[in-house]
Ligand code: 5AD
């Protein structure tokens with residue numbers, strides 16, 4: 001067992017888990033390969049949040065089952081949330097030709113599991129209340145940004161969500177250990193840290209809370225920026241908001257999942273806040289951090305969502321004006337509470353509601369970006385832009401993608417540039433330190449992305 005092909009699906013937590021897996025495998029003398037054809041083992045790190053995510057993986061497993069027919073010694077494994085969620089179905093179905101099913105708390109033993117799976121099918125799907133992988137060094141990807149998992153699992157039990165069942169109970173890593181991880185990543189050249197957790201701001205280690213973690217990290221030399229995702233509105237305490245406002249490295253940017261703006265829907269989702277409370281948190285954030293960029297997650301067509309409930313969400317999007325939003329159709333997930341409630345919104349109607357929100361949010365995002373026209377932004381340079389000759393790409397403090405003419409800046413450096421054009425998801429800037437006349441301000445009407 002030498003070469004492993006690892007493919008990642010789903011959220012940023014999974015990307016971080018794959019870095020953890022890569023570290024575990026390398027220390028055991030295994031190497032990652034980019035080509036499935038060269039691999040002794042294929043591992044898919046999967047997501048179970050919506051049915052569509054699982055369908056994609058099942059399709060991909062079909063491809064690998066064919067490869068395995070040509071190469072019978074190949075080990076094919078599924079890791080992560082879907083492994084935990086579908087453990088029985090995956091193992092019992094002979095057509096899938098699966099050798100290994102490993103849940104989010106089984107990665108420490110992965111090298112051993114892979115070796116065993118070469119002989120007989122293996123499953124490791126026990127959730128472990130204490131596993132944090134705090135002592136394991138991840139093999140981080142290239143770039144300026146390091147992902148640091150501060151907490152695993154979730155105790156919120158939103159009625160639509162499978163995460164508490166696939167990732168188990170919430171547990172935080174020790175603050176000292178996290179600060180050491182941030183120091184180590186910074187020493188290796190990373191300039192931005194993104195703290196990850198399913199409800200990252202409910203972080204606690206003894207008497208220390210998430211505010212303390214931000215303050216402790218803010219003191220790390222050579223680190224330029226701190227972000228986090230995703231906080232839960234109910235844990236957005238005054239202390240956390242104050243720490244965000246006072247720590248100069250913590251970026252003015254929050255992804256604050258709303259899910260719905262109808263109190264009835266929020267209640268049946270078990271979100272533990274009302275729209276009025278959410279509004280108050282946004283007001284507190286915006287008053288403490290004036291240049292704040294705000295984004296969110298919304299689910300449309302949840303069981304029981306009426307036309308009137310949906311209109312509340314439309315109206316709130318117009319009122320709050322998020323910089324961006326991830327918009328989802330409700331997908332009923334086995335194991336969750338809401339799975340047992342007969343659905344009340346048809347797929348067609350979910351589609352219609354989703355389209356309506358997408359159209360509205362695109363216009364708002366574009367208008368929000370237009371507010372940056374003519375203003376200077378600080379960019380953390382990430383490298384060459386994907387499109388466009390001699391253009392660099394980076395992110396502003398608000399996490400907006402910025403493209404600007406190459407002035408020789410290296411990844412990890414900061415530049416101040418002036419925004420001269422926008423799309424709904426990119427700011428286009430003039431050369432750094434341009435003192436000549438600023439080019440005419442324009443808005444480009446397409447939604448193409450950069451970087
Ligand atoms: N159906 C649709 N969207 C969901 N999300 C979580 N569970 C579901 C589901 N069953 C969304 C929520 C969450 C984001 C990560 O995924 O909006 O914030």
Ligand code: SF4
Pocket residue numbers: 154155156157158161162163164198199232
């Ligand atoms: Fe899922 Fe709710 Fe936990 Fe987020 S807070 S992971 S939506 S249960």
